[in-house]
Amino acid sequence: MTTFKATAQASPNIALIKYWGNRDQELRLPANPSLSMNLAGLTTTTTVEFDPALKQDVLILGGSEIKGKGLERVSRFLDQVRRQTSEVLKTSEVSHLFARVESRNNFPSGAGLASSASGFAALAVAASAAAGLDLNEAELSRLARLGSGSACRSVPGGFVEWTLGSDDRSSYAYSIASADHWDLRDIVALIDVEHKAVGSTEGHAVAATSPLQAARVATAPERLAQARSALLARDFAALADVVELDSLMMHAVMITSAPVLMYWQPSTIAVMQAVRQWRLNGLAACTTIDAGPNVHVICTAAAADEVALRLRVIPGVRRVLTAGVGGPAQLIPDTHLRSIAGVKSAGYNLDTHH
Numbered sequence: 001m002t003t004f005k006a007t008a009q010a011s012p013n014i015a016l017i018k019y020w021g022n023r024d025q026e027l028r029l030p031a032n033p034s035l036s037m038n039l040a041g042l043t044t045t046t047t048v049e050f051d052p053a054l055k056q057d058v059l060i061l062g063g064s065e066i067k068g069k070g071l072e073r074v075s076r077f078l079d080q081v082r083r084q085t086s087e088v089l090k091t092s093e094v095s096h097l098f099a100r101v102e103s104r105n106n107f108p109s110g111a112g113l114a115s116s117a118s119g120f121a122a123l124a125v126a127a128s129a130a131a132g133l134d135l136n137e138a139e140l141s142r143l144a145r146l147g148s149g150s151a152c153r154s155v156p157g158g159f160v161e162w163t164l165g166s167d168d169r170s171s172y173a174y175s176i177a178s179a180d181h182w183d184l185r186d187i188v189a190l191i192d193v194e195h196k197a198v199g200s201t202e203g204h205a206v207a208a209t210s211p212l213q214a215a216r217v218a219t220a221p222e223r224l225a226q227a228r229s230a231l232l233a234r235d236f237a238a239l240a241d242v243v244e245l246d247s248l249m250m251h252a253v254m255i256t257s258a259p260v261l262m263y264w265q266p267s268t269i270a271v272m273q274a275v276r277q278w279r280l281n282g283l284a285a286c287t288t289i290d291a292g293p294n295v296h297v298i299c300t301a302a303a304a305d306e307v308a309l310r311l312r313v314i315p316g317v318r319r320v321l322t323a324g325v326g327g328p329a330q331l332i333p334d335t336h337l338r339s340i341a342g343v344k345s346a347g348y349n350l351d352t353h354h
C-alpha cells in the first residue's frame with residue numbers, strides 16, 4: 001500500500017538584513033529583500049502523513065495537539081500543497097486527503113526564538129515529499145514563504161538571500177555562501193519577557209503605517225549589497241555596522257507604527273549598549289533583534305566565548321544560547337528517525353547558568 005508520509009528537518013535563521021512588511025500580505029511577498037544565516041543545531045523536525053482515515057487536518061506540536069488559529073494556519077498551508085498536487089500530478093489522491101502533522105523543536109519553546117521559520121521550512125519539505133511532489137530548492141523556498149516569510153530563508157543552507165521577486169514565482173531564497181564559508185556565531189541573550197508581543201504576521205500588516213517604512217524599504221537594497229560584500233569578503237567590521245543599522249531601522253519602524261510595536265525591554269537596550277562598547281574596544285561582535293526582546297549577538301568564532309561570558313552577567317539576561325552557521329532543510333529517511341528522536345544536536349549549547 002502506498003503511504004503518503006515523510007519527515008524533514010530545518011533550522012531557524014537570523015536575519016542580518018531584515019524583512020519587515022509585505023507588498024502582498026496573502027502571498028507574503030516582501031517589501032524589501034533580506035539576508036540571513038541559518039542557525040546550526042537548532043532544529044524543527046516535522047512528520048507529515050496524508051491519511052484517508054482522517055476527517056480533518058491534525059497538528060501536534062511538541063507532543064500537544066493544537067487547535068484554533070495555529071491549526072488553521074497549517075491547514076491553509078497544506079491546502080497549497082494539496083492544490084499543487086492536483087495541478088502537477090493530475091491523478092493524485094492526496095489532493096483530497098487530510099494530514100497529520102507532528103512537529104518538535106529541539107530548542108526551548110517559550111525562549112522567544114522564532115520557530116515559524118524552521119517550522120514552515122520543515123513543513124514545506126515534509127508535506128511536499130509526503131504528497132509525492134518533487135520540488136527543487138527554489139520551489140520549496142517559495143512554498144515555505146507562503147507559511148511564514150522568513151521560512152523561505154531556512155530552506156537553502158548557510159548564508160541566504162531572499163530576493164524581492166515580482167510575483168509568487170520569483171520571490172524565493174537561495175544560498176550566497178555555504179555554512180563553512182565563515183564560522184560566525186549567534187550568541188542569543190534571552191531576556192525576561194513582561195508582555196506578550198504582537199506576532200510578526202500582524203506586525204508586517206502595520207509596517208506601512210510608520211512614516212519611516214518608506215525610507216527603510218528604499219534604502220534596504222543598498223544595505224543588503226553592503227552586507228553581502230562584507231560577508232563574502234569576511235570583513236567583520238563592515239558587516240557589524242550595517243547589521244546593527246538595519247536592525248535599528250526595522251525597530252524604528254516598529255516603534256513608530258500604529259499600533260506601536262515596542263519589543264525592547266530595559267535589558268535589551270543594556271545588551272545593545274554593552275556590545276557597542278565592546279566592539280569599540282576591539283571585540284568582533286554586533287547586535288540584531290527580531291520581533292521580541294532577545295538580542296542576537298553576531299560575532300566571530302574567536303570572540304564567541306568572551307561574548308557569552310560577558311552576556312551572562314548583564315542583569316535581565318536569563319540564559320545564553322550559542323549557535324553556529326547551519327545547513328539546509330532536508331528530508332530525513334525513516335531509518336534515521338529513531339536515532340535522532342529526543343537527542344540534542346551538538347551544534348548549539350544552552351547555558352542556563354548566570
Ligand code: PMV
Pocket residue numbers: 014015017018019020034114116117148149150151200201204289290291
Ligand atoms: O517570517 P515572519 O513573518 O515571522 O517575519 C520575520 C520578521 C523578522 O524576524 C522580524 C525579520 C526577519 O527578516 O526575519
